[in-house]
Amino acid sequence: MESERNVALEAWMDEHQYSANGLAIAINAGLESLTGKVGTYDGRHIREWRSGRVRWPNTATRRVLSDLSGRSPVDLGFVPRGRTSPAAVPQEDSMHRRTLVTGAVSTAIAAAAPCAASTRKIGMSDVGRLQQKFTAVIASDHKHGGQRDIEQRAATLADTALNLQNSGTATQRVRSSLYASAASFRSSAMWAAIDGRRFKDALIHMREAQALAELSGDQAIKFRIWSHAGTLYRHMGRPTDARAANDVARNLHITRRDPMFASLGMARQMAIQGVSHELRSLPRTFGQAREAMSRASTDAYRPVWLLAFWDEAELHSLALSAYLAAGDWPTAEYHAHQCLASLRPHMQRSRAIATSRLAHAQLAQGDTDAATHTAMAVNAEAATQHPRVSRMLQEFGAALRATAPGSRNARAWTEHTAAWRTPA
Structure with a gap:
């Protein structure tokens, strides 16, 4: 016996402009949020639901569908196991269901009409x-x-x-x-x-x-995503995975076509080398990243996300991160000053991060006066609202108190941070 199509699900997907692949992506995200495990649905599974071949998804999937749609699985046209059709659900739901299915059929017919709105041209x-x-x-x-x-x-x-x-x-x-x-x-x-x-x-x-x-x-967006993946794994303390992800980005052919992408890939490799304490590799990698940047054409088309941040200042910012992680405090301080001197005005988040890192590099060299002055220069919004900056400054305060307990600088820092927590 041929399966009965799930016209209610089809109508809801049409109404909310979901393709089969798009709905699968949304469900996978919901499943990972709900269960902690990655969903494995793709467009084929959604088409099986619509065709009626799969009539009752599992419990977790039904919950995600309900959260996503605001409707029950039955209202979406699914049939509980042990029942032969949606008509077998409790009597109090029958009128609502008939209304829904009738409306869904009407919607499907309207969608098939030659003059339907969905036939508009997307350009x-x-x-x-x-x-x-x-x-x-x-x-x-x-x-x-x-x-x-x-x-x-x-x-x-x-x-x-x-x-x-x-x-x-x-x-x-x-x-x-x-x-x-x-x-x-x-x-x-x-x-x-x-x-x-x-x-x-x-x-x-x-x-x-x-x-x-x-x-x-799109090669450029692939590069961005894999390069970000390398950064994600680096912050998670997984340098091996970070290197592997960044290698995927660096091996895309766009890095051979445009040295600017190659430069960013090398610079992020340098940051990974820093957390791996490969101190001797850092100067060479920095030089390769800088040389690739110098070869990049100034009139090549590049995506807005790259143009908005990647320049000499950000190269020094990644060098600062690398040398700080590797424990070379004087070189980290040098790159911090180079970064801060050339940052563009709109890079407010980057300025707060570089300033916080500079304070750490100065404190590690025993210069508590300069370090405290530098840390206090971070604006209050970034210090309290940006999670990465907040954490770095909290670590700075703990290191300052351990280095110079009871000192004038430690007291000044305590008073400074107390002002952040005081309502205006």
């Missing part, structure tokens, strides 16, 4: 509007960094880009660009989670971003 102008929103996300990240609202906004825009795939007809170029836009937003959500030290959330965003990047075929 590069739609992609352009998404890219403008992406530019705003990048600007917000460089100003504030690590904030949960940036992560959530980027994730929502990724879903918007993905759902647009199902809202009309488009050329392959436009569809690839929409996938690239979705991957870009998701990678920004990933970065915000990394910057906020929400590593579990970052891993979820990473896996979704990687899948979307593959669908797009």
